[in-house]
Amino acid sequence: MPDDPDLAAPDTTAALGFSSRAIHAGQEPDPSTGAVVPPIYQVSTYKQDGIGGLRRGYEYSRSANPTRTALEECIAALEGGERGFAFASGLAAQDTLLRALLRPGDHVVVPSDAYGGTYRLFNQVLVPWGVEHDIAAIADVESVRAAIRPETKVVWVETPTNPLLGIADISALAEVAHEAGALLVVDNTFASPYLQQPLALGADIVTHSATKYAGGHSDVVGGLIVTKAGLRTARDEDVTERVGFHQNAMGAVAGPFDAWLVLRGLKTLAVRMERHCDNAEAIVEFLQRHPGVTAVHYPGLPSHPNHDVAARQMARFGGMISFQVKGGEDVATKVCAETELWTLGESLGGVEALIEHPGRMTHASVAGTALEVPSDLIRLSVGIEDVDDLIADLRQALDRLT
CATH class of the missing domain: 3.40.640.10 (Type I PLP-dependent aspartate aminotransferase-like (Major domain))
Structure with missing residues (x-):
């Protein structure tokens, strides 16, 4: 300039x-x-x-x-x-x-x-x-x-x-x-x-x-x-x-x-981020209780290996969640396909809830490298919809397939 x-x-x-x-x-x-x-x-x-x-x-x-x-x-x-x-x-x-x-x-x-x-x-x-x-x-x-x-x-x-x-x-x-x-x-x-x-x-x-x-x-x-x-x-x-x-x-x-x-x-970033965080925390709680989920990755969890660092340097823990499911890649991809309110799509951070399979979508380019992601991993970009609706949609997809 x-x-x-x-x-x-x-x-x-x-x-x-x-x-x-x-x-x-x-x-x-x-x-x-x-x-x-x-x-x-x-x-x-x-x-x-x-x-x-x-x-x-x-x-x-x-x-x-x-x-x-x-x-x-x-x-x-x-x-x-x-x-x-x-x-x-x-x-x-x-x-x-x-x-x-x-x-x-x-x-x-x-x-x-x-x-x-x-x-x-x-x-x-x-x-x-x-x-x-x-x-x-x-x-x-x-x-x-x-x-x-x-x-x-x-x-x-x-x-x-x-x-x-x-x-x-x-x-x-x-x-x-x-x-x-x-x-x-x-x-x-x-x-x-x-x-x-x-x-x-x-x-x-x-x-x-x-x-x-x-x-x-x-x-x-x-x-x-x-x-x-x-x-x-x-x-x-x-x-x-x-x-x-x-x-x-x-x-x-x-x-x-x-x-x-x-x-x-x-x-509107501030008000949106508060709602993203509110919804994410409720969804993490649901995922932890579901028998088909084997691991939940979220820095707001006390069990997260660097939770203390996140708590020190972040105001809240964000609207992104990743989790792994029983049954491996086949079940993970089917869960992504079975949601109705959650949109199957790449990207993140929008007002609408997005679900994706990183191994086949956003991170396909790192397959075979040191950055390859687990094949049973699902990534959620939590939207600002009513959280009860988001949880109900995840529940029906997980219950059907895990």
Whole structure:
């Protein structure tokens, strides 16, 4: 984005609570009409006041667009970072970030449980580019420490992880990464900024698939990055400047309507997350009692191996649940097919309840790798429907098949 003092106006929402920031950060009423919702600037180019005379820094919508700027300012305010960046998808955000931070010959530590598309990016895109990685169990701080090499530039973390709901100690891993001169990047998609603030816990950069809880309505695909203020790479480069340069140079930016949809979703993030969590807790209780269920993965359970860490760094435990069933893969896939209110589909974080079989769906790309998921695993994205209806639908599917 071009430098312009108008685009760096002081944040007047910093002292507000989360919901107030979600509704107001980057979203002043339109100065020409008073509209309380930021307009969709569906425009590619902008009239210049003479050569190089840019109005508020806008010249071309790949470089900057006012609707996208509003979203970027809002997510930066919610995550407590220096600057936000909006992209066409979560993977576009991750790829841009990694290209900005890394060079051929560099090394990354990646988690042993992660979104299949993220691992595919590391394993099939970055490895041919010359960036190597090692896999570590991020719930085990010493495992991460042992995986770090002299050429490690990034420690990559999901917490909670996808799909096994593992928990990483962000503060402890930040210390390990920083001791090695590496940056800690946290994918905060499952928690959302409402439940977890990685930058405040010591992380350097946060990423999101905005398709999920940020958007919240299964009607938009997008990605987000937020950088910490004053952050520099191991090569002493300004991280925010590098990400901004690569966002413009690579061009996988969020379109204005997509940015507007995510911004609309963020306004209700707090109330939605409370309902997602309420419903998830009730469903976990049901699943624990069902005789056809062999294991429930949810960080809110005292039996979860890192429950204490989750309780310390999360406001609540989220709307994602994974569980395993008797009868193996055959029964797991049939349970997914037998639900009626739960929709069989990929993605997560929308207002509607989704059910899927990770081994054959979202994580099929990691089959045969260290990240392969159990074949009897079912993943739930708990919606905000009436929880009694969600439980009744799961009960009939499980009772019929287990």
